Amino acid sequence: MRTTWNVMGAVTTLALLTATAPAAPAPAETPRGQALALNRITGDDAVLGRIFELIEDARHTKPLLEEAAKMAKEKDQPFNINATWILARTAQLLKQTDAGVAFYKLFLDQAAQLRSPEKISEGYAGLIETLYSGGKYEESEKACTEFLDLKGDAALQLRKPAVLRQMVLVLAKEGKTDKASDLIDKIVKAQPDNPLNQIAKGVFLREIDKPAEAVKAYETAIDLFKKDEDLTKEQRDEFIDGIRYTLSGLHIDLNDVDKAAADLKALLEKDPDNPGYNNDLGYIWADHDMNLPESEKLIRKAIEEEKKQRLKANPELKADDAKDNASYLDSLGWVLFKEKKYKEALGPLEEAVKDPDAQSIEIYDHLAEVQMATGDKSAAVATWKKGLELPADTKREKQKKVEVEKKLKANE
Numbered sequence: 001m002r003t004t005w006n007v008m009g010a011v012t013t014l015a016l017l018t019a020t021a022p023a024a025p026a027p028a029e030t031p032r033g034q035a036l037a038l039n040r041i042t043g044d045d046a047v048l049g050r051i052f053e054l055i056e057d058a059r060h061t062k063p064l065l066e067e068a069a070k071m072a073k074e075k076d077q078p079f080n081i082n083a084t085w086i087l088a089r090t091a092q093l094l095k096q097t098d099a100g101v102a103f104y105k106l107f108l109d110q111a112a113q114l115r116s117p118e119k120i121s122e123g124y125a126g127l128i129e130t131l132y133s134g135g136k137y138e139e140s141e142k143a144c145t146e147f148l149d150l151k152g153d154a155a156l157q158l159r160k161p162a163v164l165r166q167m168v169l170v171l172a173k174e175g176k177t178d179k180a181s182d183l184i185d186k187i188v189k190a191q192p193d194n195p196l197n198q199i200a201k202g203v204f205l206r207e208i209d210k211p212a213e214a215v216k217a218y219e220t221a222i223d224l225f226k227k228d229e230d231l232t233k234e235q236r237d238e239f240i241d242g243i244r245y246t247l248s249g250l251h252i253d254l255n256d257v258d259k260a261a262a263d264l265k266a267l268l269e270k271d272p273d274n275p276g277y278n279n280d281l282g283y284i285w286a287d288h289d290m291n292l293p294e295s296e297k298l299i300r301k302a303i304e305e306e307k308k309q310r311l312k313a314n315p316e317l318k319a320d321d322a323k324d325n326a327s328y329l330d331s332l333g334w335v336l337f338k339e340k341k342y343k344e345a346l347g348p349l350e351e352a353v354k355d356p357d358a359q360s361i362e363i364y365d366h367l368a369e370v371q372m373a374t375g376d377k378s379a380a381v382a383t384w385k386k387g388l389e390l391p392a393d394t395k396r397e398k399q400k401k402v403e404v405e406k407k408l409k410a411n412e
Helices: 014-018 031-040 044-056 058-071 081-093 097-113 117-133 137-148 154-173 177-190 195-207 211-227 233-253 257-270 275-287 292-313 326-338 342-352 361-373 377-388 395-411
Strands: none
Touching: 031 058, 031 081, 044 058, 044 081, 058 081, 058 097, 081 097, 081 117, 097 117, 117 137, 117 154, 137 154, 154 177, 154 195, 177 195, 195 211, 195 233, 211 233, 233 257, 233 275, 257 275, 275 292, 275 326, 292 326, 326 342, 326 361, 342 361, 361 377, 361 395, 377 395
16 A cells, blocks of 8 residues: 555546456355455445345355455456445454455555545545554554545545544554653644543543543543534434443443443433343443342343344344354353353353354353353363463453463462
8 A cells, every 4th residue: 555645646537446347257156256246236325234244144254255355466456446345344343354454455545546535534444443453553553644644635634633533542552652642632632622532532541541530531521512512412312321331331440330330220221222231231240249130131131132133133134043142141151150050151151252253361261160160170271271362452351361370270
């Protein structure tokens, strides 16, 4: 990819870009055929619908992405810009970082050829986030800098504040705390009434392990949203509810279970069927040996409601194919363990660790605890060892890793 972009400097015509290169016929059921079929999808709703379908069928989508990544390197580019966007977004959401980066870079080339500042802006947003989520922080910082150096169209300028906020988080992940702190201070000073800046400050402060200060930043954001007359009541409530959900996690960081539970109970009063709220409240209580029967009910409801929502959103998805959310299964296994229903707890946890997108040392630790409780010490030791092989990036994961290492030493 170019190190800088000249938005209006491309000379390739629209016809050359959007035309699909000749290719040998490919059966529609093969990964290549499915990838080529993406060229025929037009319209925002159809594009979003196809992305959703691909994500839901991750087992078959990953081979498609692998094949598409090879195809994208062919001399005659086989994908138009819509197909590339679908591939990029799908790879990003399925955490296929390398493929996502490759498709976003291709999308940016195509967007530049189209002379589309809007698409360039969208492409950079996706590339920056994919690199960030994939732990490629140095590359993410570079992409932020490239975008911030772009000149010209208003669509690019409008996104720059968001990219600056993202850059704060990238710098924090790189350990450049002072630089990140200076940048967020400048951002807030330039727009003190912008609640999004306070949210970015809260995320940054949480990242550098200052949860109490992060709470203050989020509470400031709530106050600013309440005063924002440009938003409808529904929009204000949506933003504020999102912040309160984040605050529930921060209160747990501060070991204030009662405040965390109060946040979630308030959210459940407004949205009683929300799977995330039900699961989180149930898990928080279970993890602190509180209200265990009620916790189990909440977690089971979360599993049920999450499945209902996915089936409703995708009518073609069969109930048997809508696998349960691995995080919620972990919660269920943990509350059953706390209730001393050890044999019953094994099933959900064994299912949870099978999910390749939900690999967590915490889930493996929960499974090992249940295996120990059922008398299978050798299985527990093996499970703890598998958990320790996983990366530990967050503070919570690092703390859990230390705990697991102590348990392993005591039981080997």
